[in-house]
Structures are given as C-alpha cells and as structure tokens.
Amino acid sequence: MNTSIPGIRLAARTERLTGSVIDSSTALLASQTHDIVRFAMGAPNADLIPSADFARHFTASPEGMYDYGATEGLPELVKEVHEYLLREGVPSDPERLLITTGGMQGLDIAFKMLIDPGDAVIVEAPTYTNGIGTASSYQARIIEAPMDENGMIVEDLPDIVAAAGQTPKAIYTIPNFQNPSGTTLSESRRRMLLELAEQWDAVIIDDDPYGALRFEGKHVPGFAQLSPGNPRVIQVRTFSKVLAPGLRVGWLDLDPALRQLAINAKQAMDTCTNMPMQHVIAGYLREGSLDDHLAGLRTVYRERKIAMRHELSARFGDDVQTTDPEGGFFIWLTLKGRYAEVDTEELFPAALRHGVAYIPGPAFTHSGTFRHALRVCFATSTPERIAEGVERLGAALDEQAGLVSAGAGSQAGAK
Ligand SMILES: Cc1ncc(COP(=O)(O)O)c(C=O)c1O
Incomplete structure (x- = not known):
C-alpha cells in the first residue's frame, strides 16, 4: 500500500x-x-434491538452518567458481566474483566500488548478482516492456517510453523460460528491449540462475539472452561452481536497481571469506555432481560x-x-x-x-x-x-x- x-x-x-x-x-x-x-x-x-429498553435506561440518567469513568469499566456493568458469565458456566472474576469500546478495542489492546514488528501471528484462513487488520497495524507477520468444517485445522499447525521458520507469538481464533465461515472449532482441536500455545510460548486470542448465539447442536466448551485461569488465553467479547453494534461496548477477560497492562494500554487510547452506554447496558442487564x-x-x-x-x-x-x-x-x-x-x-x-x-x-x-x-x-x-x-x-x-x-x-x- x-x-x-x-x-x-x-x-x-x-x-x-x-x-x-x-x-x-x-x-x-x-x-x-x-x-x-x-x-x-x-x-x-x-x-x-431492544431500543425501547435502552431509551428507558438512557433517560433514567443515573448519577455520574456523563462523567469520566474508571478505565476498568463501570463497576455495575463489570458486576453484571461477571454474573452473566457465571450463569453461562464460564469461570471468571471481576479482577479479570476490562470493559472495552467494542470487541475491536479488545483486539487492538491484545495485539498491542503482544506484537512487535515482525512477530508471527497465526490466523484462520478465511478470518475476520479487522482481526488481520489489527494484527497488521502492529506490523505482525501473518501466517494463515487452513480450515475445514471443524474450524482451524490445528493438526497442520506444526508443519505450517516449521515451514514459516518462526514460532508464533499469538494465535488468533474465532472458535464459535466463525466469521466468515460459520464453522465451530471442535473440542479436540481446542485442547490441541492450548497445548501448542504452551509449547510455543504463545497466547491464544479467543475472539468470540457469537458464542451466545448457538441455535443448534451441542455446546463446545470454551478455552476458559477447558483451561480455567490460563494466562495464555485472552478472551475478547462484545455486546455488538447480542445487543447492538452501535453501543460500542465489549469486554476483555484476561489474566489479572495482563489486565493491568491492558488498562494502561486503554488509558493511552480513550481513557474509558462511553459512560452513557455502559449505564444503559448495566441497567438492561440488571433487569434480567438479557437471557x-x-x-x-x-x-x-x-x-x-x-x-x-x-x-x-x-x-x-x-x-x-x-x-x-x-x-x-x-x-x-x-x-x-x-x-x-x-x-x-x-x-x-x-x-x-x-x-x-x-x-x-x-x-x-x-x-x-x-x-x-x-x-x-x-x-x-x-x-x-x-x-x-x-x-x-x-x-x-x-x-x-x-x-x-x-x-x-x-x-x-x-x-
Ligand atoms: C469475529 C469478530 N470479532 C470482533 C468483531 C468486532 O466487534 P465490535 O463491533 O464489538 O467491535 C466482530 C464484528 O463483526 C467480529 O465478527
């Protein structure tokens, strides 16, 4: 370019x-x-989109709605997200959560923390355009991995990495109903990927905006369920696909030590996520409407x-x-x-x-x-x-x- x-x-x-x-x-x-x-x-x-509910919470205009907020996120929203994760059977902790400006900011922070120019990142081929775009913006070397009906062909990765002559620092995957292929990474491949990440001293960037939208088939345990508390897994999440993309609110779920670094990174970007929208979502979740x-x-x-x-x-x-x-x-x-x-x-x-x-x-x-x-x-x-x-x-x-x-x-x- x-x-x-x-x-x-x-x-x-x-x-x-x-x-x-x-x-x-x-x-x-x-x-x-x-x-x-x-x-x-x-x-x-x-x-x-439950816009009438959003409008109600917006006009309620709780105290501090237009102030700067904590970079970590509005405490009421962090609490609601944590409770939602517990209901979904995902091990987490408020100390692991950081509210972000959509999933995209979560991706940006993850790549920013991990990638120096020339570092290798494995991505699915095909994958989400902006995932590649974000990794590229930090001058990553992109290594593509093929897919089949069970997601990324993880069995091929050792050969692909050997051919590239460089072990990856990050593996970017969209495990559920992948964008764009719609495929889901099988449980055995998730386990294999966790092992490879360990072997390569790499981090799995687990970008899962669609996981809550399973309408058929059997739940496949997420990385956080297969390996609770694993610092090698950074979970990138968003309300964009389950509530509304224009809200621009998501979250990161990551090791508490990494989270502090992520907070520092976010402070160098936008200080905090949009406060009115955090209040709106917190109010909506508090009413128990999400499920x-x-x-x-x-x-x-x-x-x-x-x-x-x-x-x-x-x-x-x-x-x-x-x-x-x-x-x-x-x-x-x-x-x-x-x-x-x-x-x-x-x-x-x-x-x-x-x-x-x-x-x-x-x-x-x-x-x-x-x-x-x-x-x-x-x-x-x-x-x-x-x-x-x-x-x-x-x-x-x-x-x-x-x-x-x-x-x-x-x-x-x-x-
Ligand atoms: C796989 C994936 N990750 C991240 C995002 C970005 O989410 P957001 O709109 O919350 O920034 C999308 C949106 O299309 C997506 O499909």
Whole structure:
C-alpha cells in the first residue's frame, strides 16, 4: 500500500494500515439510493434491538452518567458481566474483566500488548478482516492456517510453523460460528491449540462475539472452561452481536497481571469506555432481560439460517457450496459448476446494481485468496427478504457467468 503523502513523514506502520472492506461497505451502502438486501454487514436488524429498553435506561440518567469513568469499566456493568458469565458456566472474576469500546478495542489492546514488528501471528484462513487488520497495524507477520468444517485445522499447525521458520507469538481464533465461515472449532482441536500455545510460548486470542448465539447442536466448551485461569488465553467479547453494534461496548477477560497492562494500554487510547452506554447496558442487564432476549434471538436466527440455506439450495443447487452454521450470523458460499470462474470482487458491482450486497471472499484473507467465495449474513433480513436477496444474487451471478446478457432482469433503480 502506498501511503506517501507529500510533505508528511509518516510512521512506517502506516504501510500496514489496510482498512476494512467490511467497515467501508457501511458507507458504501448508506450512499445507495435503490433498495438493497443487506447480506453484507454482520449486524442484527433494528427489529431485534431492544431500543425501547435502552431509551428507558438512557433517560433514567443515573448519577455520574456523563462523567469520566474508571478505565476498568463501570463497576455495575463489570458486576453484571461477571454474573452473566457465571450463569453461562464460564469461570471468571471481576479482577479479570476490562470493559472495552467494542470487541475491536479488545483486539487492538491484545495485539498491542503482544506484537512487535515482525512477530508471527497465526490466523484462520478465511478470518475476520479487522482481526488481520489489527494484527497488521502492529506490523505482525501473518501466517494463515487452513480450515475445514471443524474450524482451524490445528493438526497442520506444526508443519505450517516449521515451514514459516518462526514460532508464533499469538494465535488468533474465532472458535464459535466463525466469521466468515460459520464453522465451530471442535473440542479436540481446542485442547490441541492450548497445548501448542504452551509449547510455543504463545497466547491464544479467543475472539468470540457469537458464542451466545448457538441455535443448534451441542455446546463446545470454551478455552476458559477447558483451561480455567490460563494466562495464555485472552478472551475478547462484545455486546455488538447480542445487543447492538452501535453501543460500542465489549469486554476483555484476561489474566489479572495482563489486565493491568491492558488498562494502561486503554488509558493511552480513550481513557474509558462511553459512560452513557455502559449505564444503559448495566441497567438492561440488571433487569434480567438479557437471557430472554438471547433465547428470542436464537429462535429468529435459526429460522433465518434455515431460510437462507433453503433459498440458496433452491436457486443454485450444486453450483454453490454452503456451510451450515449451528449459530451466529454467517454462511460462507463457494462458487462451483457454472459459477466456478466468477470472481466475487468483480461480481460485487453487478450484485449491488441488482439490489443485493455481500462481502467478497478475498476481504477475509491476508493473501487475497478465496476469489470464488463470499460471505452472506442471514441475521439482518427476514425470510422474505432473504428470498428476494438470493434471487437478486442469482441474477447477478447468471449475468457475471455469461448465462444471460447483462441487464436482463436487472433490478437496477427498480426500488
Ligand atoms: C469475529 C469478530 N470479532 C470482533 C468483531 C468486532 O466487534 P465490535 O463491533 O464489538 O467491535 C466482530 C464484528 O463483526 C467480529 O465478527
């Protein structure tokens, strides 16, 4: 990336400030004037956000709501998060928790504490764009690990590390309903990863925004359950996917000694997380609303996942291979057969013209691979909208694959 700006001597690290295709799609979509089915952002739709409850807690305006707060987080919120973790059977302690500005700040703090320029970080391929982006911003050497239907192929890691000639300092994983593949790391691989981290003197950055959204299958114990109190595990969590992304509130759960360092890091960034939003969430959790809300989300997301897979199968048959997530937001599509040669970055403008948005596969890798794959989010749209969106995606794919002439059946400007 060329970051030279005449007259400004930039830091070397700006070479690695790559930006996020996912985040940029928010502005791109906001600027569109025609109707678009939104399969792009990993966000709950407005109808699933308890905004009336939030408004009530906001207007209650508790004392100190507009003050600076403790960097550790609002004590009432830390207490509520701790109680939630206990209900979920996750061993923790308030001394391990640090409230952050979303999951992204948790990732940033984790990489900031661990990575010097050139240090190796193992990431899943594909993985969350901003995870790679954050590691890269600290000039990490990114080492990609392949995945299958049980998540990262941990068995391959020793060979991959040997070939790279460098042991990793951090392993970045999204263990549940991974973004973007929707797959879940098996228990045996989690155990293996804990052993490898020990062997390599490395830290596991366990980024799990979707774990509470399991709507099918059996719970797989988390790293903190398999190895309670292990200082090699940094848990990055967020309310973005279970409450609302615009709140920008999440938390880190990490060894108390590391937490003090994380607090120092946060103090050099933003002093404390947004106080009104911490009060709103603390009030919401105190009322005991979260567990019922999560149960409702699981029902709706299961219905939407089934609808999405049904529509994809009906429209594309064997020309598209899909994953089958047991929770979370995402299905990963691999183009096959008649669509095998379609490049999903090149497809994107046609899809947008037809009125549907998704994220192209290469956005999820450091190496720019997965050109014939894409991510769709089923969480944002009703089953009716999902049907409409898949139909529009089909029209764009047919056009791009040369199966129909450009413009035939296009929805451009229709709505
Ligand atoms: C795997 C993963 N980690 C972290 C985040 C960022 O969370 P937040 O929006 O709370 O910063 C996301 C959001 O898409 C995500 O999918």
